[in-house]
Amino acid sequence: MSVEASIFLRSLDGLLSYFQKDRHRRHETEQVALLAMNAALTATDQYIELSKGVKGFDRAAELSLASLWREAAIRVKVLNQHCVGRFSDKADYWVSRIEWDREDIFDKAIDLSSIRKEIARLIEG
Secondary structure (H helix, E strand, C coil): CCHHHHHHHHHHHHHHHHHHHHHHHHHHHHHHHHHHHHHHHHHHHHHHHHHCCCCCCCHHHHHHHHHHHHHHHHHHCCCCHHHHHHHHHHHHHHHCCCCCCHHHHHHCCCCHHHHHHHHHHHHHC
16 A cells, blocks of 8 residues: 555544544534433423412522523524524523513413424434
8 A cells, every 4th residue: 555545544534533523522412402401391390380380489499490491592502593592581581570471482482382392303303
């Protein structure tokens, strides 16, 4: 084998290795984002069940939910830029002491049904 071919093959092997590692890293980052979204959604479902839908039932839990949704917004950036705004709005919803109008919730698509559908779509890829 010529020297040029040997150098070319080593370079090609290095490039292939880089892309495999990059793909693996990207997959791990996507998994972390999906887990963050799931954690926020599950905690929200649990809170709503315990509170029977009464906002202000447990302020500390609501602030914790806001933190979970904000983390989901940060992590989802790698998957879907549109969701960043939606999940940030969801965090704002939980931080806010003002009762949001249902129309605003649906307009911003931060109702749990819409979010559940979006997460399912992202999971399916």
